[in-house]
Amino acid sequence: MKLPAVPPQAPLPALPRSSAQGSQIIDNDYIAAVFDDIADLLEIEDANIFRIRAYRNAARTLRALTFDLAKSIARGESQPKLSGIGVDLAGKINEIVGTGDCSLRQRLRSTLPPGLVDLLSIAGLGPKRVKHLYHDLGVENVAQLCEAARQGRIRHVPGFGEKMEARLLLAAQKGIGKDRRSPIAFFAPVAQRLTEYLQQIPGVENATVAGSLRRMRDTVGDIDILVAAQPSVEVVAGFIRHPEVSTVLVQGHTRASVILGSGTQVDLRVVEPAVYGAALVYFTGSKAHNIALRQKARRQGCKLSEYGVFKARKCVASATETAVYHALGLPWITPELREDRGEIAAAQANRLPRLIEPGDLKGDLHAHTLASDGGNSLEQMALAAREAGLEYLAITEHSRSLRVAHGLDAGGLSKQIEQIDALNANLQGITLLKGIEVDILEEGSLDLPDDVLGRLDLVVGAVHSHFGLTRRQQTQRLLRAMDHRYFTILAHPLCRLINERAPLDVDLPAIIKAASQRGCCLELNAQPQRMDLFDLQCQYAKEEGVLISINSDAHRTADFTHLRYGVAQARRAWLEKNDVLNTRSLIELKRFLQLIPATAD
Ligand code: DGT
Ligand code: CA
Ligand code: CA
Numbered sequence: 376m377k378l379p380a381v382p383p384q385a386p387l388p389a390l391p392r393s394s395a396q397g398s399q400i401i402d403n404d405y406i407a408a409v410f411d412d413i414a415d416l417l418e419i420e421d422a423n424i425f426r427i428r429a430y431r432n433a434a435r436t437l438r439a440l441t442f443d444l445a446k447s448i449a450r451g452e453s454q455p456k457l458s459g460i461g462v463d464l465a466g467k468i469n470e471i472v473g474t475g476d477c478s479l480r481q482r483l484r485s486t487l488p489p490g491l492v493d494l495l496s497i498a499g500l501g502p503k504r505v506k507h508l509y510h511d512l513g514v515e516n517v518a519q520l521c522e523a524a525r526q527g528r529i530r531h532v533p534g535f536g537e538k539m540e541a542r543l544l545l546a547a548q549k550g551i552g553k554d555r556r557s558p559i560a561f562f563a564p565v566a567q568r569l570t571e572y573l574q575q576i577p578g579v580e581n582a583t584v585a586g587s588l589r590r591m592r593d594t595v596g597d598i599d600i601l602v603a604a605q606p607s608v609e610v611v612a613g614f615i616r617h618p619e620v621s622t623v624l625v626q627g628h629t630r631a632s633v634i635l636g637s638g639t640q641v642d643l644r645v646v647e648p649a650v651y652g653a654a655l656v657y658f659t660g661s662k663a664h665n666i667a668l669r670q671k672a673r674r675q676g677c678k679l680s681e682y683g684v685f686k687a688r689k690c691v692a693s694a695t696e697t698a699v700y701h702a703l704g705l706p707w708i709t710p711e712l713r714e715d716r717g718e719i720a721a722a723q724a725n726r727l728p729r730l731i732e733p734g735d736l737k738g739d740l741h742a743h744t745l746a747s748d749g750g751n752s753l754e755q756m757a758l759a760a761r762e763a764g765l766e767y768l769a770i771t772e773h774s775r776s777l778r779v780a781h782g783l784d785a786g787g788l789s790k791q792i793e794q795i796d797a798l799n800a801n802l803q804g805i806t807l808l809k810g811i812e813v814d815i816l817e818e819g820s821l822d823l824p825d826d827v828l829g830r831l832d833l834v835v836g837a838v839h840s841h842f843g844l845t846r847r848q849q850t851q852r853l854l855r856a857m858d859h860r861y862f863t864i865l866a867h868p869l870c871r872l873i874n875e876r877a878p879l880d881v882d883l884p885a886i887i888k889a890a891s892q893r894g895c896c897l898e899l900n901a902q903p904q905r906m907d908l909f910d911l912q913c914q915y916a917k918e919e920g921v922l923i924s925i926n927s928d929a930h931r932t933a934d935f936t937h938l939r940y941g942v943a944q945a946r947r948a949w950l951e952k953n954d955v956l957n958t959r960s961l962i963e964l965k966r967f968l969q970l971i972p973a974t975a976d
Pocket of ligand 3: 584597598599642
């Protein structure tokens, strides 16, 4: 299999004015864009005007520089004195060059409603106006902006007026729901609430999530829900009364499209129970799978539509998905595989894989505690992992170079090793493994010395800085790191953050090949914003004989729920139980890690 190109990322809404959009080069403009973003957020927050101005001035200074400041910092040169950039801002510049972001910006973003930043991309709205909309009217997202405009409330806010209100409504409606994809984990809970709500409407026989959410894609554009009910049932009217529905875009008797308060679009379709299966196949998609199925039907002399499989105008299957697939001579195909990537041929030949199931995971090999940047203690994490059905959990704190995450040095790690030994002696039903998420430094060396790493059960290596190296440099860096004798797993290999940071520019086939030769594993990091490696890349890694480790990268006890999205992505990658490292029992894993001899029981 040829490794396909990395899928394009949505533009980075995080840095609306950045020239770095879509690329990862950290240059003067990139740093300036982060500072402008901070200034915008401070302004919306109604912070001190001098503080806001300091960031704007610094951004201007950076854009006017005639040399590449980021590069010179990356080379280890000290920062020259620049007008308007004092110690504090110089520190932030270092942080941005080192990590690609700034903790102040992340903090500001997390304290403001998530949809608020989207308002800045609407023509006519700058931070000052957004501040007024937010503080005076409580407008927190695009959907609420539309609502307020329709109700004529915006015109009364100082600095707006009637014309401005009409212009904003138009601009907001044009931009609504377009080109925005978010991590699946953000959509799944609300989709569940909505389907449960729909199921309670009297007369509703079935309500299911469809679309990309049912196929468990890493990112989702909108939520699609399919309901089975007799035509007499008032499903749409009930649906739009749901308290989370904020704007109704389309409303008919059998369909509705709405925007929720969070800005998410939901498409609802209501069909008669007799055609529910055919409709579910259609609305689950993907479009490519649908087209391929329809072509197959045509080759067999039938017709497939959202109403069923028809032979000579007679409907031969429509009530269930299984019946529809059977009528086409196929076994039922699980939604995760419906991407027209060979699943129809495999189904036809009865060669569909026995996909990994959530219950197959026996452990998790990447997690943090309070000792670095996690939110819970060792014991709390251990008990939560046991509660999640796991047999073992590797504690992998950050290493010393990652100061923003309070990375551990040799002393801190020694202390944790002792704590883990003590806890393991007392814990029942869960074993903690001693690990580290060691920083891969710019040149590919690891952030802690060999004698320290050698004391651990496993070493997870990760990139957290210098995202903008050339493809050759970045590839060499990772290859060098993986060459290290204690290296076990390459964590989040591409370092992408959905909607925030593009994937690293690396020669992934070379990395996968090296992992195969060196016996390293690659991670499928299941943190909602990461989901890294991607599905197709995991599939390619499998074909090259590389084991994948599905890890939560949990920072708090609730984060073990990430694993279900990781398993779903692995299923999309056609992975079976044996393709995944942490489906091994603790004993098997210990053998793999050479902690016990291969023959020991
Ligand atoms: P998304 O929302 O961008 O994450 O992706 P989907 O796959 O959920 O796409 P969406 O919401 O536009 O449509 C839901 C399903 O409806 C899709 O998976 C397949 C089906 N569908 C939509 N448009 C077409 C089409 O033009 N042809 C066919 N055959 N199916 C379509
Ligand atoms: Ca969708
Ligand atoms: Ca849709």
